[in-house]
Amino acid sequence: MRRADRLFQIIQILRRSTRPVTASAMAAELEVSQRSVYRDIADLIGQRTPIRGEAGIGYVLDRDFDMPPLMLTPDELEAAALGAQWVAGKGDAALAAAARDLIAKIAAVVPDRLLPFLEEPSVGAPPPLATAADGLDIARTRAWIRSGKKIRIRYCDDAARASERTIWPAIIGYAETVRLVGAWCELRQAFRHFRTDRVVAAEFLDERHGAPPAALRARWRRAFEAARGDRSR
Template structure:
C-alpha cells in the first residue's frame, strides 16, 4: 500500500471508530507493522490532523475534523454500489430512490477515472424476492424513530389475533425476506419484533418516549445481547 493511501486509511479507521484505537489494532486492520503506524501517526499529527492519544492507550481523531467526503477508493465505491443494489431490491420505494440518488450524486463529483466503478462494477447481487408487501408508511415509522415518538399500532399476529398497542419504535430492520419493526411494547412491557406485513395501521403520537437520545437503542442492544441464539420473540 502506498504511504499516502495508508495515511488516508488510518484517518478513515479512526473516524469510524467510537473508541481509542491502539497501534496494534490499526496495524492489524491496515495490514502493516506497529512501528509503521507509530511513524504514520506522528506524520499525521505533524500535518495538523487532530489526533490525540499515546502508545499503549490508543488514538482518537477529533470529531470536528473534516475531510473531503468523496475521496473514495474503488473498493469503497463498489461497496456503496453493492449496498445500493441491495436497498433497491427491498421494495421500499423511498429508500430505493434514495439509493439511486446517492449513486447519482457520487457519480457527478468523483474523478472521471473512478466512474466506471459505478457504471460497470465488479460486484453484484443475485436477484431475490423482495419482502412481502405492506401498506404501512415506512417513512412515518422512520421519522418516529428519529424523533423518539411513541406509535399506536394495530397488529395482527400469525395466529390471527388482533391487538392495539402503544410501542416505542427502535429500529426498522430489513432483510431479503421480510421487514421487521423492533420496538418496546407497553402492553407486554418488553422488547418485541413485529413483522411489518402484519401491521394493519399505525399512528405516530405527539408523545415522546421520555428517554435521552439513543438510550432506547442502547437498552435494546443490551437486551438483544442477553438473548439466547436465534431468539426472536414476536
C-alpha cells in the same frame, strides 16, 4: 500500498473507532511495521492533523476533524454500490429513491478513473424476492423513530388473533420477504417485533415516549442479544 494511501487509511481507521487505536492494531490492518505507523502518525501530526495519544496507549482523532469527503477507494465505492443496490431492492420507496440519488451524487464528483468501480462494480446484490405489503407507512415510521413518538397499531399474530398495541418504535428490520418493526410494547411491557404486513391499522401519535432514540435502540439491542443468547442455550 502507497504511503499517501496509507496516511489516508490511518485517518480512516481512527475516524471509524470510538476508542484509542494502538499502533500494533493499525500495523496489522495495514500490513506494515509498527515503526512505519509511528512515523506516519508523527508526519500526520506534523501536518496539523488533530491526532492525540502516545505509543503503547493508542491514538484518537479529533471528532471535529474534516477531510475532503470523497477521497474514496475502489473498495469503498464498490461497498457503496452494493449497499445502494440492496437498499434499492429491499427498502421502502423513499429509501430506494435515496439510494439511487446517493450513487448519482457520488458519480457526479468522483474522478473518471474511479467511475467503473461505481457504475460497473465487481459485486452485486441478488434480485429481491417479493416483499409482503406493509400495513403501515414505513417512511413515516422512520420519521417517528427519529422523533421519539408513539404509534398505535392493530396487529394480527400468526394465528390471526388481533390486538391493539401502543408501541415505541426503535428500529426497522429487513428480513428476506418481510419487514419488521422492533419496538417497546406498552401492552406487554417488553420489546417485541411486529411484522409490518400483519399491521391492520396504524395511528401515528403526536405523543412522545420520552426515551432518546439512541438509548431506546440500545435497550432494544440488549434485549435482542439476551433473547438470542437464551435461545442458543
